Amino acid sequence: MIKELIKPTKWGYESFKNLKIGDTGMTQYFTQVYMRSVKEGKNFEEILRILWTEAKQHREIIEKF
Secondary structure (H helix, E strand, O other): HHHHHOOOOOOOHHOOOOOEOEEHHHHHHHHHHHHHHHHHOOHHHHHHHHHHHHHHHHHHHHOOO
């Protein structure tokens, strides 16, 4: 189970509460990337690729989870 692999200190959105990308909370940041991609008419595969690229760019922040 993924929870056993990553051993979060908390589970759910509370875990991301203090993680920021720039001035934006991490969850909201990725929501904005997703919504912008949908609005631009990207297909699911493209959206996943964009989100993965963003995740790699912000790896240090995400790893604080």
